[in-house]
Amino acid sequence: MDSKQLSILCGEIRQQIIQTVSKNGGHLASNLGAVELTVALHKVFQIPEDAIVWDVGHQCYTHKILTGRFSRFHSLRKTGGISGFPRHDESSCDAFLAGHASTSLSAACGLAKAKTLTGDPHTVIAVVGDGALTGGMIYEALNNAGRSGSRLIMILNDNNMSISKSVGALARYLAMKRTSAGYLQLKDRVEDTLLKIPFVGQGIRDTIVSSKSTLRQVLYHSNLFEDFGFDYLGPVDGHNISGLIQVLTRAKELEKPVVVHINTIKGKGYLPAEKNPARYHGVSAFDYKQGIQAEEGTTFSSVFGQTLVDLARKDPKICAITAAMETGTGLAPFAKEFGSQDRFFDVGIAEEHAVTFACGLAAGGMRPVVAVYSTFLQRAYDQLLHDGAIEPQHVVLAVDRAGFIGSDGATHQGLFDAAFLSQVPxxxxxxxxxxxxxxxxxxxxxYEAEGLAAVRYPRGQEDTLSITLSGDWTHCSKDSSVLLITYGRQAVETIKAVESLAQEGKPVDLLVLNQICPIPQECIQLARKYPKILFIEEGILQGGIGEHFLCMLSEAPYYGRMQVQGVKQPFLPQMTLAEAQKLCGLDAASIVKRVIELFF
Known part of the structure; x- marks a missing residue:
């Protein structure tokens, strides 16, 4: 296909993405911005022999359409359908799983070195958004990869000008010249010739390089990647098919580490998304003809955000930290009110830094709150132990998206945090x-906890409960010999199960924990009175709160029978909350069945 035909194809793909995401939900703006890039990559490279590694992976929809999954694209993010992220077990064209940011170049570096060691002449391409450059792991990979000699290309997809803008027409002219084969060949020939001049050649060469670097730094700020050992091409228009094909072809010919810098527009081709790319980053189903009409109602995230604002108005020591998730975590109102007071900090995609930065704030007398999704908090575990726990720092973690995550699937499940946080002394x-x-x-x-504290809560809205929960724990007694114990969102289905069992003439008692670590001693003593206990949790079974409870109970001591119902296989693919609950035996009907099997 020629460039004109490829441009038509891009338009068709863009419409397919808009229509599908508007029905299924998903990541819209980032995918619309990456259509031409993806088409050009598939034009220049031979996939899967040449491997593409997507950073985060949320922008891979065009890639999926072009790699034999168009007929299934309607099932995007649906149960049994194709994932919204790269999955090697879904297609060999997905070279490496993704879901978190800043990992792509490390994986690509490893894949490229493996190709070198096995004599495979093909290229590995890492597609990295400029936001990922706020994560330190990218720089670790740059430091390792630049002088590896591997056939490795890093595409820098710059879609919101996070990186410094180039300056004027001369910078654009230099960028154009730097992408040409003639420029690079001339550069190599001049350098070789200078080095052959006896005595003074090296000095002349070093002087030219120094002068060129200074000029380039002033005009374009593009020396960072070359300092790491990469050749640098760009920036180029990320929506110009012919230009993309030209620069990618040149990068492929170099057969060594190269950075290709492209500029794209998030939401390209869909005006509402172009005007407000943040709002159309991750979306639920909507009418694409009308656009997203209304904001989501009250949620756990928004209640957290407003609570923090209310407390901060009275307490000038409170400050908030997020790792590039201001809106998603509910911190936008806090940022608006307290950002000018330097009490709000968006540190970029840098969860490790966020936690240790918070520990430093705490050590300096502030009250820091780190708002982070459960799945991303996993990245900062060492910082919690080393910087937050050994010499205890009073940092509060607002752990959003705890529990089943829904259509984002395996890479985003919030099923580990209760287990791994409970191990922190x-x-x-x-x-x-x-x-x-x-x-x-x-x-x-x-104001009551000392040292590290965490409040974990699910995505979305609360459910109406038939009982009132208050304090650190709530006990509902019907003088039964059977006790069900649970916590968090799982209380909803467990209460339904209790009511169903009562209707069947099989009454059971209920204990709902709010403080899950340390488990209150009163709850252990209360549970000791029951000969039959079932602990039910929406979290990983091994190392979870249920096992902690069982361990403490056995030391009490306890001579009854206790079982734990939790998630045995936490890497669940995309599915609805109800489907995940049923699959793991955590819906009301499954709980009723389990209780009857065990105790009646």
């Missing part, structure tokens, strides 16, 4: 099931 963890419990928990975490 001295930490206090709350897992509220309602908005009122959430507000209570944050006040406790801010």
């Amino acid at each position: 001295g930490i206090t963890i709350y897992s509220p099931a309602t908005y009122n419990q959430l507000v209570y928990s944050f006040k406790q975490a801010m």
Whole structure:
């Protein structure tokens, strides 16, 4: 296909993405911005022999359409359908799994070195958004990869000018010249000739390089990647097919580490997304003809955000930190009100830095709150242990998206945080099931807990419960010999199960924990009275809160029968909350069945 035909293809793909994402939900703006790039990559390279590694992976929809999954694209992010992220077990054209940021270049570096060691002449391409350059792992990979000699290309997809703008027409002219084969060949020939001049050749060469670097730094700020050992091509228009094909072909011919810098427009081709790319980054289903009409109602995230604002108005020591998730974590109101007071910090995609930065703030007398998704908090575990726990620092973690995550699938499940956080010495963890419990928990975490504290809560809205939950724990007794114990959102299905069992003439008692670490001793003593206990949790079974409870109970001691129902296979693919609950035996009907099998 020629460039004109490829441009038509891009338009058709863009419409398919808009229509599908508007029905299924997903990542819209980033995918619309990467259409031409992806088409050009597939034009120049032989996939899967040449491997593409996508950073984060949320911008891979065009790639999926072009690699034999067009007929299934309607199933995007649906149960049993194709994932919204690269999955090697879904297609060999997905070279490496992705879901978190700043990992692509490390994986690509390894893949490229493996090709070198096995005599494979093909190229590995890492597609990296400029936002990923706020994550330190990228620089670790740049430091390792630049002088590796591997056939490795890093595409820098610059879609919001996070990197310094080039200056004027001369910078554009130099960028154009630097992408040409003639420029690079001339550069190599001049350098070789200078080095052959006896005595003075090396000095002349070094002087020219120094002068050129100074000029380039002033005009374009492009020396960073070359300092790491990469050749640098760009920037080029990321929506110009012929230009992309030209620069990618040149990068392929170099057969060594190269950075190709492209400029793209997030939301390209869909005006509402171009005007407001942040709003169209990750979307639920909507009418694409009308655009997204209304903001989401009250959620756990928004209640957290407002609670923090209310507390911060009275307490000037409170400050908030996010790792590039201001809107998603509910911190936008806090940023608006307190950003000018230098009490709000968006540190970029840098969870490790966010936690240690917060520990430093705490050591300096502030009250820092780190708002982070459960899946991304995994990246900062060493910082929690080393910087936050050994010499305890009072940092509060607002752990959003805890539990089943829905259509984002395996890479984003929030099923590990309760288990791994509970291993941190001295930490206090709350897992509220309602908005009122959430507000209570944050006040406790801010002003009653010592050292590290975490409040974990799910995505979305609260459910209406038939009982009132309050304090650190709630006990509902019907004088049964059977006790069900749970916490967090799982209280919803467990309460339904309790009601169903009562209707069947099989009454059971209920204990709902809000403080899940350390487990209150009163709850252990209360549970000892029951000969039959089932602990139910929306989290990983091994090392989870249920196992902690069982261990403490056995030391009490306890001579009854206790079982734990949790998630045995936490890497769940995309599915709805209800489907995940049923699959793991955590829906009301499954709980009823389990209780009857065990105790009646």
